[in-house]
Amino acid sequence: MKFNALVSALAVSAIALTSGAAFADVLDDVKAAGVLKVGVKADYKPYGYRDPSGAIVGIEPDLAKDVADKLGVKVEYVPVVSSNRMQFLEQGKVDLMIATMTDKPDRRKVVNIVDPNYYSSGTNVLSSKKAALKEWTDLKGKPVCGIQGAFYNKKTGQEFGANIVAFKGTAEAYSALQQGSCVAFVYDDSAIVAKTKDPEFADYEMPLKTIDDAPWGLAVQLGEDNFKAMMSDMIKGWHKSGRILELETKWGVENTPFAKAMHEKYK
Amino acid sequence: MARPEFKTDLPVMLAPPERRQGEPLRIKLWHGIALFGFCVLSSTYVFADDTQAPASALSVLVKWMPLLLSGFLFNIVISFCSMALGTIVGTALGLGQISLIPVVKSSSWFVTQFFRNAPWLVLLFFAMFLLPFEFDLGFVVIPFPDWVKAIIGLSLPVMANVSEVVRGAVRSLPSGQWEAAESLAYTRQQTLWLIILPQCVKRMLPPWMNLYSILTMATVLASVVGVSEVMTLTGEALAAEGGRTDLLAPFYSFVLLIFFVYCYPIARYTVYLEKKFAVKD
Numbered sequence: 001m002k003f004n005a006l007v008s009a010l011a012v013s014a015i016a017l018t019s020g021a022a023f024a025d026v027l028d029d030v031k032a033a034g035v036l037k038v039g040v041k042a043d044y045k046p047y048g049y050r051d052p053s054g055a056i057v058g059i060e061p062d063l064a065k066d067v068a069d070k071l072g073v074k075v076e077y078v079p080v081v082s083s084n085r086m087q088f089l090e091q092g093k094v095d096l097m098i099a100t101m102t103d104k105p106d107r108r109k110v111v112n113i114v115d116p117n118y119y120s121s122g123t124n125v126l127s128s129k130k131a132a133l134k135e136w137t138d139l140k141g142k143p144v145c146g147i148q149g150a151f152y153n154k155k156t157g158q159e160f161g162a163n164i165v166a167f168k169g170t171a172e173a174y175s176a177l178q179q180g181s182c183v184a185f186v187y188d189d190s191a192i193v194a195k196t197k198d199p200e201f202a203d204y205e206m207p208l209k210t211i212d213d214a215p216w217g218l219a220v221q222l223g224e225d226n227f228k229a230m231m232s233d234m235i236k237g238w239h240k241s242g243r244i245l246e247l248e249t250k251w252g253v254e255n256t257p258f259a260k261a262m263h264e265k266y267k
Numbered sequence: 268m269a270r271p272e273f274k275t276d277l278p279v280m281l282a283p284p285e286r287r288q289g290e291p292l293r294i295k296l297w298h299g300i301a302l303f304g305f306c307v308l309s310s311t312y313v314f315a316d317d318t319q320a321p322a323s324a325l326s327v328l329v330k331w332m333p334l335l336l337s338g339f340l341f342n343i344v345i346s347f348c349s350m351a352l353g354t355i356v357g358t359a360l361g362l363g364q365i366s367l368i369p370v371v372k373s374s375s376w377f378v379t380q381f382f383r384n385a386p387w388l389v390l391l392f393f394a395m396f397l398l399p400f401e402f403d404l405g406f407v408v409i410p411f412p413d414w415v416k417a418i419i420g421l422s423l424p425v426m427a428n429v430s431e432v433v434r435g436a437v438r439s440l441p442s443g444q445w446e447a448a449e450s451l452a453y454t455r456q457q458t459l460w461l462i463i464l465p466q467c468v469k470r471m472l473p474p475w476m477n478l479y480s481i482l483t484m485a486t487v488l489a490s491v492v493g494v495s496e497v498m499t500l501t502g503e504a505l506a507a508e509g510g511r512t513d514l515l516a517p518f519y520s521f522v523l524l525i526f527f528v529y530c531y532p533i534a535r536y537t538v539y540l541e542k543k544f545a546v547k548d
Contacts, residue, residue, distance in 0.1 A: 042495075043506035050503045054334045079503070084493055091400050169502045170510035178512055200512070 026095055026224045027071070035074050038064035039094035042079035043169055046251035047100050059247045060098040063118070063218075066243070067096060067234060082149025086110050089221055096220055096231070102151050103217035112222050114231040117215030118238065120258035123152040124210045126177065126192045126201070127184035133207045136160045145173040145182040152212060156186050177204075190253065215258070239266040303524065324517045331504045332521075338497035339525050341414070342486040345496065348418045349486075350479050353425025360426060361433025367455070375430070382427035388488050394420030395492045414496075417489040425482055432474045436467035473541040480530045480537070487522075497522055 030036050040060045041048035048058040056077040068075035078094050085099045089111050102121075103113055125144070127133050140161035146153040148166040157164045165182050167173040174195070177185045185192075189210045195201050218235070220227045238244050239262040245255050363375030382390065394416050402409040440463055448458040490498035501518050508514055 043503045045507055045509055049507040050334070050500070051507065052330045052334055052504075054337065054500075079493070079495060079499075081493060093400050169506050171502075171505035171508075171512060171515055174510045175512040175515050195510070198509075 025226050026221065027227050027230070030071060030073055030095055033073075035076050036064070036068040036071060036096065037076045037078055037094045038067070039078050039080040039085055039088050039097040039099050040064060041081070041099050042077075043081070044100055046253055048077075048079075059244075059251050059253075060100070062247055062250075063238070063243075064096065064098055066238070067231070070230075070234065082147065086219075089219060092221065096218065096227075098218040101217055101219065102212075102214045104151060104214075107217070107219075110222075111219040112224060112228050113217035113219045114228050114235060116232070116235055116239070116262070117217055118235050118244065119216040120213060120256065121216065122189045122210035122213035123155075123186060124189040124192050124206050125184035125186045125208055126195055126204050126206060128177075129203050129205050131183050131207075133184065136208055136211065139184060142184075143182040145176050145185040147173060147187065150187075152186055155212070162186075174201075190256065213258075236266055239263055302527070324514055327508060327511075327514060328517050328521055331518075334504065335497055335500055335518075335521065336525070338495065338500040339522075339529075341494075342483065342489075342496045343529070345414060345418055345421065345486045345489060345494075346479065346483040349421040349425055350482055352418065353422035353482075354429050354475070356422070357426040357429025358433055360430035361437075362459075364430060364434040365437050379427045379430040379434075382423050383431060385424065387421065387424050387485050388491065390423045391417065391420035391488055391492060394423070413492065414489070414494050417486075417492065417494050420492075421482060421485060421489070425478060428478050429475065432471050432478070433467070435474075436470040437463055439470060440466055469540075469544045473537045473544070476533055476537040476540070480533045483530055483533075484526060497525070 038061075040056055040058070042050050042056050044058075046058050048056060048060045051057050056079060061075075061077055064077065065075050078088065080088050080094070080097070080099050082099075082101075085097055085101060086107065088094045089097045097111065098118075100119075101107065101113075103117055107113065125133070125139070133139070136156075137160055139156065142162055143165050144156055144162040146156070146164045146166045147170065148168060150166075153164045153166060156162045162184075164186075165176065167176060170187070170191070173185050173187075176182055189206065192206045196204060196206055218231065220231060239259075242263050244259045245263055248255050248259060360375050360379055363371050364379060366372045366375065395413070398411060398416050398419065401411050444462055444466070445458060448462050453462065486496060487498040489496050490502070493499070501522055505511070505514055505518060
């Protein structure tokens with residue numbers, strides 16, 4: 001009986017192995033097509049945004065270009081938003097997703113997030129100095145602006161009891177904040193720090209402690225383990241060579257502690 | 268218009284005075300200029316007191332204008348294709364509605380009513396998430412990008428509305444046309460193609476153009492499902508400018524204006540055709 005179970009287990013794993021090998025590798029498809037389709041943000045300066053000619057530029061498109069160069073193919077940027085990026089990858093509309101996505105356990109079940117993480121950011125709020133927020137719990141029962149599809153909306157809403165008002169883009173959210181539609185705008189801390197330096201937002205501050213300093217993950221489709229291994233090496237290479245730090249400087253972001261620490265670690 | 272003078276002692280019935288002389292409500296050139304001025308003013312108002320603005324909203328808008336206009340061109344392409352697809356299928360459906368075969372008639376009626384009474388955005392979402400992103404025909408793979416799905420999604424309500432337009436136009440013809448054709452021994456098919464439909468075309472034209480206008484304005488819905496049309500690009504341009512709130516009004520006003528400039532002549536021409544084809548009694 002035991003023996004039988006062992007044999008069948010072996011048979012099953014053998015089938016799984018062969019079928020895994022027979023399954024067309026996305027790397028072969030990419031090389032055959034000569035194009036690597038990468039899902040990037042087109043509305044998130046400076047990580048991925050459009051220039052006036054319509055081309056998508058930024059830190060993440062540059063990283064995607066590195067991958068395409070390594071494979072010796074052309075790169076095609078597919079603009080994604082937070083609410084559809086994982087579906088695009090699942091459906092195969094994109095081969096690789098580098099779209100400011102925070103690495104979360106539930107997301108790892110849907111897409112294949114590559115280790116190590118390539119970037120990191122935390123969550124904070126921008127609010128008027130008059131609102132005098134001290135703690136995250138001060139947001140309870142108050143309207144708070146957010147961006148559609150951002151993971152911290154849920155947390156801000158459920159844990160701290162804020163009423164999230166989600167907008168399509170940052171301009172709309174900043175405008176709503178100025179008009180007083182919400183007491184605070186919950187967003188990435190690096191963007192908020194930059195915004196508080198804007199003279200128009202002189203009366204605004206980042207009053208709370210940054211939470212969820214969470215790493216960002218780039219992802220490939222589930223099951224694409226060859227591609228994942230290759231991307232893992234690429235990320236290590238980026239950290240080793242200081243490519244991320246270099247891109248931050250190129251696109252006008254102060255070097256983040258995460259990027260510096262990773263550079264030290266892999267140097 | 269001078270009415271003929273009658274000189275008689277007998278009581279006579281005069282023609283009623285003609286109403287609707289001229290066009291009391293018609294947008295003139297100065298309306299357009301006023302609208303444009305309003306948009307410019309409302310957009311400049313926001314940052315009027317801001318002396319150290321990095322770049323004026325207008326100059327930023329001019330910088331992005333080519334991209335936005337190319338996005339608008341995409342909206343027009345979507346509207347053209349949806350209209351063409353919707354008209355072809357809708358006409359067939361409309362003829363199905365006046366069919367003498369009960370099954371065809373009732374099923375056409377059902378399909379028409381179903382799609383005519385569904386929100387456009389919901390139909391668009393259905394098309395987006397139900398259609399695959401590519402069709403594998405075994406030997407060739409036909410890609411099915413988002414904008415093609417948007418065309419299909421938007422053509423569904425167009426189809427249902429065209430179907431009603433066709434049915435209404437056929438019904439609006441005096442029954443004498445059918446009877447006369449029958450008495451001349453035309454078959455039903457001949458009557459339809461040679462007598463009824465040619466007369467319907469001019470009746471259908473104004474509502475059909477109205478529908479096109481509405482469809483064009485509805486193409487911005489495609490931005491919700493991630494098609495890179497003018498609304499999406501506007502949002503992305505605003506993000507690229509670092510979320511400057513003073514740019515919101517000018518950018519969205521610009522989008523408003525280009526749609527108005529495109530749709531208003533269509534509306535005018537529709538009114539002209541309606542007058543031209545109006546049945547005079």
